Amino acid sequence: MYKKASLVVDYHLNNKIFDINDCAVNRDDYGYSIWLLKERLKAKGYELSTCDINRPSDSELVIYFDYPATGIENPSAINILCLFENEIIKPENTPSPVFDQFDYVFSWNDDYLEKRNFRKFNYTHKLNRPYNFRNYPGFTDRKLCTLISANKMTEHPRELYSERLKAIAWFENNAAEDFDLYGVGWDQFPNDGRLRSRVLNKLAPFTNFMKKSYPSYKGMVESKNQTLRNYRYSICFENASGYPGYISEKLFDSLMAGCVPIYYGAPNVADYIPEGCYIDFRDFTSYHDLYDYLIVASSDEFYSRQREIESFLNSERSSPFEAQRLPELILKCLEEH
Known part of the structure; x- marks a missing residue:
């Protein structure tokens, strides 16, 4: 029994x-x-x-x-x-x-x-060990950058939803050919918990003219892993910043696809993930600086980061996850x- x-x-x-x-x-x-x-x-x-x-x-x-x-x-x-x-x-x-x-x-x-x-x-x-990205799409077969997340919003001093919107806006306005957006709800009003947004979404398509459009939006994904394999870098912003130890699935989604994450969230992420495995968004003063770094990064540098990711995922250091x-x-x- x-x-x-x-x-x-x-x-x-x-x-x-x-x-x-x-x-x-x-x-x-x-x-x-x-x-x-x-x-x-x-x-x-x-x-x-x-x-x-x-x-x-x-x-x-x-x-x-x-x-x-x-x-x-x-x-x-x-x-x-x-x-x-x-x-x-x-x-x-x-x-x-x-x-x-x-x-x-x-x-x-x-x-x-x-x-x-x-x-x-x-x-x-x-973790489907061992990880070996040599059979994944190579550097030249991958588009530069993507962002996969749901279209949500909240009001809080530490929220990063608005930072994602800034990233999307910058790429759409300055490097549209190098960026794709995926996820739930980008063709709707944002999920912000407000009655107004829920009503406007229910009244679609009559309210479609009122909502913001995202030219980079490619729809939802059946598999994050399969989608991320087609990009060199992914914008991985947590829902909030400033919380030590807050490392959600977003970072690992990217790592397990051999896609280098551009990370912003847990201030002590380096205590858990080797610094060679990701790009720290805090190291850049603007999206323009970030883009300048990404666009000139060589294939050797990209593959070096992939080897770092492989080493981490295949080691005991990843076992807490x-x-x-x-x-x-x-x-x-x-x-x-």
Whole structure:
């Protein structure tokens, strides 16, 4: 008889979140670590299901992906909170006294690790080692630069959505032939959480004349990895800057495709990723300076960075970002409890 374990999420319910054969759930292997968590827990005697199947009130282990709107439902269970989203997206993920209710809190934020029940974790990825980019499109077969992200916006001093817009505008106005934009919603009004934007999107096509157009927009992608292989560089701006340890999937999407990321986000990214693997946006005073650097960068320099990326991904230094780390951390907590 398996013990019940509940995964509290508000998306991909009815255990859809574990279906690694569903491309919508597991595009670019995003869902692999969650599927692996279910498998590892089963081996330890727990049957993990989404909260609509195994209700938290009936479960011995409850895992929350981001702080739940309802709070803890079963104080007698082992309660683990995983803080994925940045707090500018989910303000409720900002640590507060209510977090003391959880037995363990997983956070990528290095500033929180001295708190009593906090544990360090990272965004994890299925690393298909060994990496060898010599069979990928070469330097001359790749277009210069791309940006893949959703069209979102929020108001916060640390947000980087507006910085992405500046990057898009500069390339469209100054180097359109060297830049492509992909992602969700660039043919709509931005997802800024406002009622006005939602209404305007629902009224399309009657409101199309009101929305901003992006000539560089090429649509959504079925696979980030396959798309990024066609570019030398990608603009990888996190949703926010100034949060130590905040290294989301954006950077690794680019690295795993042999595409050199232009990174802006975690101030201590060099503590985790070798500096030769990426271009630090903070090193440039303007987009013009950045472009001047990219356009004259030689194939030798590009391939040198690819070798750095290969070395990193194939080494133990990338292991904190491997898919199995999430189930390992949770199993370790169960052993300690």
